[in-house]
Amino acid sequence: MTQTSLFCLVFATTRVVAALQTEQDGSTSHKTLRNGVVMPTIAAGTGGYDNQNQQGKVLRNGLVMPTMSAGTWQYDDGEAEASVQAALTSGFRHIDTAYDYGNQAGVSKGLAAGAAAAKLARKDIFITTKVPGCGINGVDPKDCEGSTLSYLQKDYALLNSSYDLQGHVDLVLLHFPPCLVGKDGMALCNANKKISCTECDAIKAQWSAAVKAYEKGLFSAIGVSNYCTQCLQCLKDFKTQPMVNQFQLHVGMGDQGFLAMNAARGIVSQAYSPIGSGGHGSSDILSGPLTTKIAKAHNKSTAQVALKYLVQLNAAVVTKSSSPEHLKQDVELFDWSLTRRDMKELAAATFAADDTPSFECDNPSSATAMA
Numbered sequence: 001m002t003q004t005s006l007f008c009l010v011f012a013t014t015r016v017v018a019a020l021q022t023e024q025d026g027s028t029s030h031k032t033l034r035n036g037v038v039m040p041t042i043a044a045g046t047g048g049y050d051n052q053n054q055q056g057k058v059l060r061n062g063l064v065m066p067t068m069s070a071g072t073w074q075y076d077d078g079e080a081e082a083s084v085q086a087a088l089t090s091g092f093r094h095i096d097t098a099y100d101y102g103n104q105a106g107v108s109k110g111l112a113a114g115a116a117a118a119k120l121a122r123k124d125i126f127i128t129t130k131v132p133g134c135g136i137n138g139v140d141p142k143d144c145e146g147s148t149l150s151y152l153q154k155d156y157a158l159l160n161s162s163y164d165l166q167g168h169v170d171l172v173l174l175h176f177p178p179c180l181v182g183k184d185g186m187a188l189c190n191a192n193k194k195i196s197c198t199e200c201d202a203i204k205a206q207w208s209a210a211v212k213a214y215e216k217g218l219f220s221a222i223g224v225s226n227y228c229t230q231c232l233q234c235l236k237d238f239k240t241q242p243m244v245n246q247f248q249l250h251v252g253m254g255d256q257g258f259l260a261m262n263a264a265r266g267i268v269s270q271a272y273s274p275i276g277s278g279g280h281g282s283s284d285i286l287s288g289p290l291t292t293k294i295a296k297a298h299n300k301s302t303a304q305v306a307l308k309y310l311v312q313l314n315a316a317v318v319t320k321s322s323s324p325e326h327l328k329q330d331v332e333l334f335d336w337s338l339t340r341r342d343m344k345e346l347a348a349a350t351f352a353a354d355d356t357p358s359f360e361c362d363n364p365s366s367a368t369a370m371a
């Protein structure tokens, strides 16, 4: 399939059109929320999310993104299929994946099976996928635009292999800032986090390619991941700004400035690895004294406390699980609250202070977070 034919495949759904019109003609009045998020008065495209007891985040173009998302990182095809199916039947309405997770065919099977089992139409499911930064995982830095579009094309073909995407994904994120050093620059950029965000030209080029695809209706919302202040600054002159920034955040890290950085720009924060990713921080989160004490007080699990903490910080959250029981717990977050004292104690925990929001660029200092 050529890029042109891919775009021809796209049916601009009512909600996409509504969302684009909202942004382009400015006809909808907006309210600025206390956290700085700009919310159109009329929300486009709520789909079926609102009857699932899952509060949504209203993106700057009016699209509603379900707050809780089920991820698929590190699963093989079979695990991804089972997890996505279980997530949809457990109450998740938002699935998070990425081309470079290498399991899109399994995700597609899981979407088909889960949608059938839970009787969900395409509009009831919010799908996020991600394209690697230019220079990473084979995205050609010399043809950032063409390569970004061809990755999206391959991604769509795989996601569409067992499930009818109906021509669009809901949200596309640029997975990392471009990394132009070395053959496949990822390792080098990881080793020297300062590199990628000095690559303003590449950041602008990839964003520009993604915006063009968004404007053609290939996806309904557009965002970034692992972008720190310097990277976002590179995009400041674009009319279409990122709607979401997905970054690492969990109990024990402190917020490290990313929540304020995004809120100041009207970007919805989405926390990944909210349970510590099964590694650093996970044991403290799942069985440490602080979360255990708070979980007991609310008759909830420690994982629920960790997820609820992020929800109360006003972040969207992407977790993952291979267990249907865990998945059920992970969306049961909206009929109870942590106290102010719980929130204060969880925010003060430092057991995972070495974990950083972006593994590819430096954290903003508190002075630059709002710049």
Ligand SMILES: NC(=O)c1ccc[n+]([C@@H]2O[C@H](COP(=O)([O-])OP(=O)(O)OC[C@H]3O[C@@H](n4cnc5c(N)ncnc54)[C@H](OP(=O)(O)O)[C@@H]3O)[C@@H](O)[C@H]2O)c1
Pocket: 070, 071, 072, 073, 074, 096, 097, 175, 225, 226, 246, 247, 272, 273, 274, 275, 276, 277, 278, 286, 301, 303, 304, 318, 319, 320, 321, 322, 323, 325, 326, 327, 329, 330
């Ligand atoms: N943008 C990026 O660069 C980026 C980076 C990392 C991750 N992500 C996204 O974020 C998603 C989540 O992050 P993550 O995969 O690092 O992991 P995570 O959500 O921090 O942790 C997942 C682990 O938590 C366990 N878990 C989940 N719910 C639980 C519950 N209720 N009780 C006990 N244990 C529970 C799961 O084990 P069981 O299977 O045993 O339940 C799983 O091993 C990824 O899958 C991916 O979609 C994005």
